[in-house]
Amino acid sequence: xxxxxxxxxxxxxxxxxxxxxxxxxxxxxxxxxxxxxxxxxxxxxxxxxxxxxxxxxxxxxxxxxxxxxxxxxxxxxxxxxxxxxxxxxxxxxxxxxxxxxxxxxxxxxxxxxxxxxxxxxxxxxxxxxxxxxxxxxxxxxxxxxxxxxxxxxxxxxxxxxxxxxxxxxxxxxxxxxxxxxxxxxxxxxxxxxxxxxxxxxxxxxxxxxxxxxxxxxxxxxxxxxxxxxxxxxxxxxxxxxxxxxxxxxxxxxxxxxxxxxxxxxxxxxxxxxxxxxxxxxxxxxxxxxxxxxxxxxxxxxxxxxxxxxxxxxxxxxxxxxxxxxxxxxxxxxxxxxxxxxxxxxxxxxxxxxxxxxxxxxxxxxxxxxxxxxxxxxxxxxxxxxxxxxxxxxxxxxxxxxxxxxxxxxxxxxxxxxxxxxxxx
Amino acid sequence: xxxxxxxxxxxxxxxxxxxxxxxxxxxxxxxxxxxxxxxxxxxxxxxxxxxxxxxxxxxxxxxxxxxxxxxxxxxxxxxxxxxxxxxxxxxxxxxxxxxxxxxxxxxxxxxxxxxxxxxxxxxxxxxxxxxxxxxxxxxxxxxxxxxxxxxxxxxxxxxxxxxxxxxxxxxxxxxxxxxxxxxxxxxxxxxxxxxxxxxxxxxxxxxxxxxxxxxxxxxxxxxxxxxxxxxxxxxxxxxxxxxxxxxxxxxxxxxxxxxxxxxxxxxxxxxxxxxxx
Numbered sequence: 001x002x003x004x005x006x007x008x009x010x011x012x013x014x015x016x017x018x019x020x021x022x023x024x025x026x027x028x029x030x031x032x033x034x035x036x037x038x039x040x041x042x043x044x045x046x047x048x049x050x051x052x053x054x055x056x057x058x059x060x061x062x063x064x065x066x067x068x069x070x071x072x073x074x075x076x077x078x079x080x081x082x083x084x085x086x087x088x089x090x091x092x093x094x095x096x097x098x099x100x101x102x103x104x105x106x107x108x109x110x111x112x113x114x115x116x117x118x119x120x121x122x123x124x125x126x127x128x129x130x131x132x133x134x135x136x137x138x139x140x141x142x143x144x145x146x147x148x149x150x151x152x153x154x155x156x157x158x159x160x161x162x163x164x165x166x167x168x169x170x171x172x173x174x175x176x177x178x179x180x181x182x183x184x185x186x187x188x189x190x191x192x193x194x195x196x197x198x199x200x201x202x203x204x205x206x207x208x209x210x211x212x213x214x215x216x217x218x219x220x221x222x223x224x225x226x227x228x229x230x231x232x233x234x235x236x237x238x239x240x241x242x243x244x245x246x247x248x249x250x251x252x253x254x255x256x257x258x259x260x261x262x263x264x265x266x267x268x269x270x271x272x273x274x275x276x277x278x279x280x281x282x283x284x285x286x287x288x289x290x291x292x293x294x295x296x297x298x299x300x301x302x303x304x305x306x307x308x309x310x311x312x313x314x315x316x317x318x319x320x321x322x323x324x325x326x327x328x329x330x331x332x333x334x335x336x337x338x339x340x341x342x343x344x345x346x347x348x349x350x351x352x353x354x355x356x357x358x359x360x361x362x363x364x365x366x367x368x369x370x371x372x373x374x375x376x377x378x379x380x381x382x383x384x385x386x387x388x389x390x391x392x393x394x395x396x397x398x399x400x401x402x403x404x405x406x407x408x409x410x411x412x413x414x415x416x417x418x419x420x421x422x423x424x
Numbered sequence: 425x426x427x428x429x430x431x432x433x434x435x436x437x438x439x440x441x442x443x444x445x446x447x448x449x450x451x452x453x454x455x456x457x458x459x460x461x462x463x464x465x466x467x468x469x470x471x472x473x474x475x476x477x478x479x480x481x482x483x484x485x486x487x488x489x490x491x492x493x494x495x496x497x498x499x500x501x502x503x504x505x506x507x508x509x510x511x512x513x514x515x516x517x518x519x520x521x522x523x524x525x526x527x528x529x530x531x532x533x534x535x536x537x538x539x540x541x542x543x544x545x546x547x548x549x550x551x552x553x554x555x556x557x558x559x560x561x562x563x564x565x566x567x568x569x570x571x572x573x574x575x576x577x578x579x580x581x582x583x584x585x586x587x588x589x590x591x592x593x594x595x596x597x598x599x600x601x602x603x604x605x606x607x608x609x610x611x612x613x614x615x616x617x618x619x620x621x622x623x624x625x626x627x628x629x630x631x632x633x634x635x636x637x638x639x640x641x642x643x644x645x646x647x648x649x650x651x652x653x654x655x656x657x658x659x660x661x662x663x664x665x666x667x668x669x670x671x672x673x674x675x676x677x678x679x680x681x682x683x684x685x686x687x688x689x690x691x692x693x694x695x696x697x698x699x700x701x
Contacts, residue, residue: 031642037658039487065488065644067654069661070635073543077639081550083559085642091659192660250661260467269660279465305659 028059028315030322033066033085035305038274041338048334052325059318061087079103079310086313087322092126092137093195093303093377099134100380105309106132110320115327123344126373127306135306138327139341141270142291142300142367143200144360145186149285151178151264162290162298162366168204168231171292175241178264187246187254187263188232193394194386196267198375199301201228204294208411209376216423217379219415221408227294229397230404237400247398259284267291270364274340277359288360290367298367301374304344342368381422389414450676456669457481464665480666481674484656487664489644490671493652498678500562500637500648501630504569508577508626509619511570516581517611521590531582534575542635550639560642568636573626580625584618585611620686628679649675 036045042065049063064085066074072094078084079098088104098104111133116124119137127135152159157174160166166174175185190196198208204227211217235242243263246254251268252275258266259281276286290298307326309319325331329347336343336354342364343349354365376382393410396402402410451471456464458476463469484490519527549568550559558564588611596606634650641647653675656668 035659037655038664039483042487062643064642065647065652065655067638067651067657068659069654069657070638073635074638077546077550078642080547081554081559083550083554083642252662252665255465256467256469259465262467271659272662275662278461281462281465 027057028318029062030059030087030313030315030319031062031064031085032087032322033064033089035066035068035071035089036338037068038339041335044334044338048326048331052322056325059315059322061322075103079312082312084310084312086310086315086319088308088310090135090306090308091303092135092306093374095127095135095306095308096129096378096380096382098308099129099132103311104134105311105313105316105319106134107136107309107320107323108133110309110316111136112324115324118327118329118345118347120344120346120369122372123304126302126304126377127308129378135308136323136327137304137306137344138332139336139339140302140304140344140368140371141341142302142364142371143196143267144270144291144364144367145265145289146258146268146272146276146360147265147287147289148258148261148263149287151261152287155264159287160289160292162363165290165293165298168227168292168294172231172235172239172241175235175265176239179239179241183261184243184263185241186235186265186267187243187257188236188267188398189249189251189254190232190247190394190398191250191253192391193247193398194390195301195303195374197228197232197394200267200291201225202299202301202372202375203291203296204228205296207375209379217376217419219385219412219419221411224295226404229394229407231292233398233400233404236398244399248395255279265289270342270360271340273359288363290363298370299372300367300370302371303374303377305339305341342371379419381419384422385415385418389418453669453673453676456665457673459666461666480670483664484667484671484674487667488652488655488671490649490652490674492645493647493649494675494678496562496646497631497649500565500569501627503562503566504573504630505623505627507566507570508573509623512574512577512581512622513615513619516578517585517607519578520582520585531579534579537575546635546639549636553640559640560646562641562646565637565640565648568640569626569630569633572633572636573629577622577626580622581615581618584615584622587618588614624682624686627682631679 032049034042034045036042046063049061052059052061066085066089071090075084075088075090075098079101084103090098095104115136123137123140124133126137127133155178157177158164158166178185188196198206201208201224204224206222206225206227208219208221208225209217210220232242236244236247243254243257246257246263251266251272254263254266254268255275257263259279270288273288280286291300307323309316309323313319326335327345329345329351332343332345332348333351333353336348340359342354348354349365349368353361355362376385379385390411393402393407393414397404397407455471455473457480458473458478460473460475460477460479463474515530519530553559553564553568556564558567592610592614593606596610601609632650633648634654637648637651638654641651653668653671656664656671658664
């Protein structure tokens with residue numbers, strides 16, 4: 001009797017495990033894997049899918065929730081197994097391997113002219129690999145300085161604007177002026193030092209990766225590449241105006257110290273404002289300032305979020321139509337507001353909601369025209385160079401363990417060895 | 425052989441340090457789960473939340489389908505544990521009692537199979553399951569969990585079977601019990617703690633498993649709890665800390681409850697009194 005009961009339970013368990021079948025109504029079904037994770041962002045994505053399904057009875061879109069934490073591995077196995085979602089949300093710096101591997105569809109001929117002309121060429125470049133366009137860049141975020149407004153006002157320093165930003169030298173001087181008594185002018189969260197350094201270095205004209213006439217890329221750490229790393233290094237090790245303890249921290253880890261009045265400014269991605277708005281103590285006044293400018297003004301590198309179509313998708317035209325729907329100016333604004341980021345679309349950027357001074361939207365929007373493709377995101381071998389060479393080298397330099405000469409040598413000598421393996 | 429007082433103090437200090445080491449992350453998780461976003465951003469964090477709130481739990485349930493994911497996890501973990509034990513128990517008995525070359529080879533293979541990293545097997549496994557039309561199916565996931573848990577379950581159970589004295593089985597035979605009667609009435613009850621411990625191991629392994637579930641399950645209605653927990657983490661590792669802690673705290677509860685219920689059976693042992701001293 002007991003054995004029969006046990007077998008019954010087992011059968012029930014297995015019956016409950018059986019997967020569902022496919023619907024037989026003949027409609028096209030597309031799977032859209034979204035990486036939206038914040039409450040407002042998930043809601044915006046799901047509402048848009050609902051609206052599409054209500055107005056397009058012939059093409060049903062299923063919302064699939066993905067995760068930023070594991071998207072690369074998950075997509076890779078899905079592509080290999082031929083089970084990838086039809087419409088893929090990712091970031092441009094994650095697309096190179098998938099694009100070169102033939103897993104993503106070239107969207108060049110699939111997208112309507114409206115969308116192509118709405119998104120600036122510099123944004124398209126972030127998702128262009130070889131001759132093909134493998135994603136639609138739609139959301140991006142500059143790195144900004146989030147500042148303690150009261151502290152800044154009381155110190156009497158000039159408050160920068162996108163029209164009159166600080167230079168890197170001025171920024172260093174001001175952080176020195178704001179520091180003292182265990183307080184720091186700035187707290188650099190440099191857990192991922194490479195992308196932060198390289199993206200900000202564009203402002204000083206730093207390129208680091210140079211493509212030759214033969215198409216091969218070499219690394220040269222030139223004078224312009226020195227500006228940003230040297231500023232951070234000197235703030236932390238010479239002026240003591242940057243907290244040494246946050247150099248290995250993530251952005252969120254610096255917030256308690258920022259709210260507690262230990263740091264006057266924290267350089268963060270634009271979307272961190274959501275966390276700041278949520279966590280800031282009552283009465284804490286904060287403001288968004290542009291990152292310092294260099295020889296190339298406020299230019300900085302970004303890796304926008306992208307929407308791609310899988311090469312295996314049998315309904316590429318319909319998938320592209322869904323992307324076009326999702327990225328209509330009004331919809332792009334909804335997605336941007338949900339993620340606290342900037343849209344890439346020029347029409348969407350005109351929306352008044354993105355020009356309000358509340359929560360620093362206006363400052364970020366003013367920087368949109370200066371956002372360029374992150375250096376090296378299309379260079380094959382970049383992830384290995386970043387993990388094995390650049391991250392430890394920058395971390396040691398910022399902590400004061402090595403000097404600029406050794407940083408240069410390691411980035412160039414070791415880095416070029418890594419890149420050479422990918423460019424044979 | 426008596427331990428000196430200082431030695432004993434040292435042992436207790438080491439034990440205490442180990443307990444603190446184990447308990448710290450969990451207590452921090454519990455504390456975080458009941459804190460408001462403002463308190464999470466405080467420069468001076470406290471163990472006891474100053475203004476305890478259930479908002480993180482509400483938000484976690486509002487944002488993600490935690491109950492459905494927990495149901496999927498429970499189903500997959502229970503099925504995996506039951507099936508793994510059903511397969512491993514007779515195999516372990518044979519391997520422990522009949523020390524043939526085949527048994528030795530099987531033991532060797534069990535040990536070797538533990539050395540394969542996940543990334544090495546995931547793509548072939550994915551392709552096999554795809555051919556069987558078991559992608560995005562909890563049945564497929566259960567099969568993987570059973571296969572993954574089986575070597576270690578087998579290895580554990582072989583040890584438990586060997587701990588059952590053969591003299592007891594011989595005594596039963598002398599008393600006239602047949603092979604089946606001996607197995608059912610003598611060996612099986614003595615093996616029960618081992619079977620329970622093995623099932624628990626298989627259950628917890630499957631309950632916590634993330635990577636296979638991530639790769640094999642495609643739609644939200646099939647996803648298990650560890651996969652859904654990652655939806656609270658955004659780009660560049662930024663986390664929605666309060667709801668994440670609340671959901672993670674709830675996810676640890678079944679393992680804790682099950683372990684609390686059966687730990688006495690595991691640690692108490694049932695061999696006590698089996699052989700007259």
